[in-house]
Amino acid sequence: LVSRKKKPEDTIVEVNGVRIGDGSQSFIIGPCAVESYEQTAAVAEQAVKQGVKILRGGAFKPRTSPYDFQGLGLEGLKILRKVGDEYGLAIISEIVNPADIETALDYVDIIQIGARNMQNFELLKAAGAVRKPVLLKRGLAATIDEFINAAEYIISQGNDQIILCERGIRTYERATRNTLDISAVPILKQETHLPVFVDVTHSTGRRDLLVPTAKAALAIGADGVMAEVHPDPAVALSDSAQQMDFDQFDQFIKELKPLVKVN
Ligand code: PEP
Ligand code: MN
Numbered sequence: 001l002v003s004r005k006k007k008p009e010d011t012i013v014e015v016n017g018v019r020i021g022d023g024s025q026s027f028i029i030g031p032c033a034v035e036s037y038e039q040t041a042a043v044a045e046q047a048v049k050q051g052v053k054i055l056r057g058g059a060f061k062p063r064t065s066p067y068d069f070q071g072l073g074l075e076g077l078k079i080l081r082k083v084g085d086e087y088g089l090a091i092i093s094e095i096v097n098p099a100d101i102e103t104a105l106d107y108v109d110i111i112q113i114g115a116r117n118m119q120n121f122e123l124l125k126a127a128g129a130v131r132k133p134v135l136l137k138r139g140l141a142a143t144i145d146e147f148i149n150a151a152e153y154i155i156s157q158g159n160d161q162i163i164l165c166e167r168g169i170r171t172y173e174r175a176t177r178n179t180l181d182i183s184a185v186p187i188l189k190q191e192t193h194l195p196v197f198v199d200v201t202h203s204t205g206r207r208d209l210l211v212p213t214a215k216a217a218l219a220i221g222a223d224g225v226m227a228e229v230h231p232d233p234a235v236a237l238s239d240s241a242q243q244m245d246f247d248q249f250d251q252f253i254k255e256l257k258p259l260v261k262v263n
Helices: 037-049 074-087 098-104 121-128 144-155 184-191 200-204 207-220 246-259
Strands: 013-015 018-020 026-030 054-056 090-094 110-113 134-137 162-166 196-199 224-228
Touching: 026 037, 026 246, 037 054, 037 074, 037 246, 054 074, 074 090, 074 098, 098 121, 110 121, 121 134, 121 144, 134 144, 144 162, 144 184, 162 184, 184 196, 184 207, 196 200, 196 207, 200 207, 200 224, 207 224, 207 246, 224 246
Parallel strands: 026 054, 026 224, 054 090, 090 110, 110 134, 134 162, 162 196, 196 224
Antiparallel strands: 013 018
């Protein structure tokens, strides 16, 4: 059970020496999509330079339009693993098909379940049946209760290594891509024993809001922040408007590092 009433102690998800949920705070950084070995390795180099230990990158991209770049698939996972091994980074990547969960075990350190699949119950059960950490994103318009129940599907199969990720929800507001529900963080921390991350890239969809929202996430008690970084966002095959380039990433870390709790 994910309820804190059933288990008062915090669950700690340990990857690559990072103890997510132990009171310290960390970053998950990387491109929206894996586009090539060179692109992924370039971001990994910057991540290492900034002390980041977990690299993200989409291989199976759940795109709104079927005509948009769908990701490199298995080839993308292979690139991520190679880059992760070369740079000493843990790898997180989204899996969209229950049949790919087993395959993913060979390539990723954390399985990501995306917003569009938060209520893909077969996917949740498949992720619950393996022994690999899972980062579960809040659904596009999911209530906190639905979000907690989705995590329950994973833990019900025996996998308690779950990180919850607030990534904004659909509201009437169009100034941001989604509306970051910052109060979900303390609510999820109170209601569950699981670590909670905030994805500032997909919640805001705005590069100029990444620093202030990340500050808010750290201040309100999130266990970490996810953000997208690309060597040249202007030519990115997805989420070109919101990924940071290396200078912006450098600035981002400079502004946030002093606020990060370390254990
Ligand atoms: C992502 O992190 O790559 C992604 C697609 O995000 P979300 O599922 O939150 O939209
Ligand atoms: Mn993206």
